Amino acid sequence: MTHHPDHEDAVSQARLREVDSPSSPVERFGVDEPLVLDAGRTLAPWQIAYETYGELNADRSNAILVCHALTGDQYAASTHPITGKPGWWSLMVGPGRPVDTDRFFVICANVLGGCAGTTGPASRDPEGGRYGLKLPVVTIADMVRAQAMLIDRLGIDTLFAVVGGSMGGMQVLEWAASYPERVFAAVPIAAGARHSSQNIAFHEVGRQAIMADPNWRGGRYLEEGLIPKKGLSVARMAAHITYVSEEALHSKFGRALQDRDQITFGFDADFQIESYLRHQGSTFVDRFDANSYLYVTRAMDYFDLAIDHRGVLANAFRRSPTRFCVISFTSDWLFPTKESRNVVHALNAAGANVSFVEIETDRGHDSFLLNEPELFRVTRGFLTGAAHVRGIEPPAADPDAE
Amino acid sequence: MTHNGSRFDLEVVASLVAPGSRVLDVGCGDGELMERLALDKGVDARGIELSQTGVNECVARGLSVIQGDADADLDAYLDESFDYVILSQTLQATRDPKTVLQNLLRIGSYAIVSFPNFGHWRMRMQLLFQGRMPITPHLPEPWYATPNIHFCTIRDFVSLCEELDATVQEAIALNATGGRMPIRAPWWFWNMFGQQAVFLLHR
Numbered sequence: 001m002t003h004h005p006d007h008e009d010a011v012s013q014a015r016l017r018e019v020d021s022p023s024s025p026v027e028r029f030g031v032d033e034p035l036v037l038d039a040g041r042t043l044a045p046w047q048i049a050y051e052t053y054g055e056l057n058a059d060r061s062n063a064i065l066v067c068h069a070l071t072g073d074q075y076a077a078s079t080h081p082i083t084g085k086p087g088w089w090s091l092m093v094g095p096g097r098p099v100d101t102d103r104f105f106v107i108c109a110n111v112l113g114g115c116a117g118t119t120g121p122a123s124r125d126p127e128g129g130r131y132g133l134k135l136p137v138v139t140i141a142d143m144v145r146a147q148a149m150l151i152d153r154l155g156i157d158t159l160f161a162v163v164g165g166s167m168g169g170m171q172v173l174e175w176a177a178s179y180p181e182r183v184f185a186a187v188p189i190a191a192g193a194r195h196s197s198q199n200i201a202f203h204e205v206g207r208q209a210i211m212a213d214p215n216w217r218g219g220r221y222l223e224e225g226l227i228p229k230k231g232l233s234v235a236r237m238a239a240h241i242t243y244v245s246e247e248a249l250h251s252k253f254g255r256a257l258q259d260r261d262q263i264t265f266g267f268d269a270d271f272q273i274e275s276y277l278r279h280q281g282s283t284f285v286d287r288f289d290a291n292s293y294l295y296v297t298r299a300m301d302y303f304d305l306a307i308d309h310r311g312v313l314a315n316a317f318r319r320s321p322t323r324f325c326v327i328s329f330t331s332d333w334l335f336p337t338k339e340s341r342n343v344v345h346a347l348n349a350a351g352a353n354v355s356f357v358e359i360e361t362d363r364g365h366d367s368f369l370l371n372e373p374e375l376f377r378v379t380r381g382f383l384t385g386a387a388h389v390r391g392i393e394p395p396a397a398d399p400d401a402e
Numbered sequence: 403m404t405h406n407g408s409r410f411d412l413e414v415v416a417s418l419v420a421p422g423s424r425v426l427d428v429g430c431g432d433g434e435l436m437e438r439l440a441l442d443k444g445v446d447a448r449g450i451e452l453s454q455t456g457v458n459e460c461v462a463r464g465l466s467v468i469q470g471d472a473d474a475d476l477d478a479y480l481d482e483s484f485d486y487v488i489l490s491q492t493l494q495a496t497r498d499p500k501t502v503l504q505n506l507l508r509i510g511s512y513a514i515v516s517f518p519n520f521g522h523w524r525m526r527m528q529l530l531f532q533g534r535m536p537i538t539p540h541l542p543e544p545w546y547a548t549p550n551i552h553f554c555t556i557r558d559f560v561s562l563c564e565e566l567d568a569t570v571q572e573a574i575a576l577n578a579t580g581g582r583m584p585i586r587a588p589w590w591f592w593n594m595f596g597q598q599a600v601f602l603l604h605r
Contacts, residue, residue, distance in 0.1 A: 323466070325461065326468075341470075344468055344470075344475075344478075345475070345477075345478035346478070348468070348475075348478040348479050349478045349479065349480060351480065351483055353448070353466050354448075354466060354468060355457075355460075355461045355465070355466050355467055355468060356457075356467075356468035356469050356470070357454070357457050357458055357461055357469055358454065358457075358469050359454070359458075360454055374458055377458060377462050378458055378461045378462060380462070381458075381461050381462025381463060381464060382461050382462075382464065384464060385461075385463070385464020385465070386464070388464060
């Protein structure tokens with residue numbers, strides 16, 4: 001065993017506590033309810049951690065499933081148990097918000113392969129110890145299958161809507177393709193029906209950074225009481241660059257220096273952008289598990305909805321009863337509008353009911369997490385229109401539409 | 403998509419649509435026509451609109467509208483997937499009006515096309531006497547700023563329909579105040595005095 005500073009110990013212990021028995025509700029499935037995986041294996045026992053907001057109505061028709069992105073968790077609109085920060089989608093989900101918890105019953109679950117209470121590589125292996133790389137590789141479809149079993153267990157037949165951005169948007173599309181009858185409305189944001197070669201390339205850089213960290217130990221670092229912090233934070237730094245636009249980086253940081261008047265002719269963080277990225281990397285390792293990062297990025301890489309439907313994306317949505325609202329952002333180069341437009345064309349070819357909005361912003365892929373009034377307006381308008389068709393009562397006091 | 407002047411053609415367009423039908427409105431603006439068709443006629447309406455403000459307005463109103471344009475986004479739709487495809491005041495702003503019209507006739511059992519008539523006598527007068535590209539209250543932009551890159555006259559449009567083997571089921575010409583022109587008038591009269599034209603076509 002290697003010796004650690006106390007803070008690091010405390011944080012990693014807190015994270016493992018959240019893996020085993022999270023602060024949020026958790027549903028456990030025994031050996032009689034295995035999760036069937038695309039990799040050809042089954043997982044049992046397994047568990048899924050989730051948060052809910054608002055009230056389920058009498059006819060159970062007002063449930064919205066929110067799907068989180070790569071490094072998200074179930075705490076969409078509640079304080080994070082480790083960082084103490086507000087939920088990652090507090091702007092979007094809440095009373096009177098676009099995803100209005102006064103009107104809808106909102107569910108957000110940690111994905112399979114995650115590290116916030118749903119079974120993932122940091123979970124206990126029934127054979128002893130922690131899974132690490134012994135966990136089968138999971139796919140977006142596996143994540144969705146796990147969510148569907150949770151929804152079953154909550155006694156909900158049809159979801160009013162499934163909403164999510166980035167990897168969450170991939171799950172939305174997978175939900176609509178796998179369970180069309182169970183999804184009344186779908187809102188995939190800043191996503192696409194497949195991961196591009198460029199997307200896979202960036203993920204591979206991140207994975208290699210983690211595996212190159214001597215503390216990774218072939219994925220067995222938890223047993224040895226280590227954390228591959230360096231590798232994980234480099235992975236996060238590289239990924240973070242892809243979430244923002246060049247334009248926004250330039251206007252936010254430019255070539256400004258960090259707490260100094262001139263360059264130091266060294267390798268400290270001379271530039272503000274360097275300091276910012278280092279900060280992003282180092283805070284990330286406190287809340288995320290390195291192996292989880294490998295698994296979840298892999299799931300995104302493997303995602304290609306057309307391949308699963310005889311090479312034609314439209315086949316995934318044939319005779320779909322679901323109402324879609326596809327949203328993209330002008331400055332998103334990770335999931336550019338072209339990817340969303342492909343989805344829209346496939347939906348049109350399938351005769352699906354589809355709306356599509358490209359939102360003008362310079363804040364890149366991460367726009368779906370930020371304060372984008374147009375995003376809120378469109379989401380609110382779409383959900384309100386769909387709720388009207390579905391016959392879901394508006395909340396007693398209707399908030400302003402703006 | 404472009405909208406010029408008042409939209410009295412919408413009234414006429416709406417009157418051509420059968421209740422309860424499936425409609426695709428290409429260049430649907432802020433969704434005024436779609437909403438009217440949905441409310442008054444129980445129509446299942448979908449739309450395509452180029453401007454972000456228009457699309458956002460539509461979606462925020464609960465209408466099913468995609469951001470796109472007639473040139474780029476019609477190919478994906480299947481044959482005869484709609485009863486009517488509407489293209490109002492937009493044909494003259496497309497890059498390839500012929501292909502667009504072919505697509506309309508393919509996607510819809512019927513196509514409804516409305517456009518400003520460039521053969522109107524005021525246009526002819528301006529060109530004839532001032533020797534300048536016409537500017538009217540209805541089409542106010544100068545030649546270099548107009549989104550209307552493929553103007554046509556009613557007569558031009560009729561010959562394009564012939565070329566595409568499209569049947570003109572109904573044709574309505576409107577004068578400057580939105581009044582319908584005498585139904586029995588010959589083409590040349592419409593082409594001279596019609597400010598707007600609305601055509602109902604099918605293959």
